[in-house]
Amino acid sequence: MKIPILRLKDILLTSIQVDLTDEEALEFQSDVLTIINNTEAKGIVIDITALDVVDSYMARLLNETASMVQILGSEVVICGMQPSVALTLVEMGRELIGVKTALNLDQGFEMVQHLIDERGS
């Protein structure tokens, strides 16, 4: 199951719409990095509205993906986390999410734009 990653000017947009196996999640991570590298995108917004479980593996993978994107020289924002997912992650342990997050795609887009501007100056 390939997750589409769309390009809108300098920014990539992607939305995880299916329940991923660990391997599919890893594949998604490597796709994100490859496409950022190929398109020289300045930022990416990852929408997780449809993810109803983010366990410690997925949390770690999202964290790592964010770090990797930043090391490459791009910016990342995760948006649309379900309230019950946020609740579960915090109950499991606060360290699980260290990524920049936004309430929805609209705010995620604005935030990534802001991060790009900051990096540029």
Place this chain on the structure above:
Amino acid sequence: MEKVTGAIKGQYDVVKARQEAREMARNLGFGSADQTRLATAVSELTRNVIQHASNGMYIISDNSDQQLIAIQAVVEDNGPGIPDIEKALEYGYTTKRGLGAGLPGTKRLVNNFEIESRPGYTKVTISIAKKRRYMR
């Protein structure tokens, strides 16, 4: 009494088990927070089987009685066992490439958590419960 069981052999079984857990929680009237807690806990436990024991099985059952609505999930395997359970339940302790949040995190999500392990057999039993509301 509703009950689902399944083998844990591959990554896809982790996805299947957590979806079945959520579905049962939803059907029994648990709210979305409890549905997510249970699904996440089942996901952690079944993944542990794949990572440490390669295969095992899960049983998710409706354990409700007159006072409580309850779901129990049992995850067992014939892997090497957990040498030091106390250590495995410490936050941040990991033997594989994990966050070390799996078992202790799972424990925090559920109302009841029991673990039994010896070389060749590990069984983790968890449950979530809520008081029944009677119609007047």
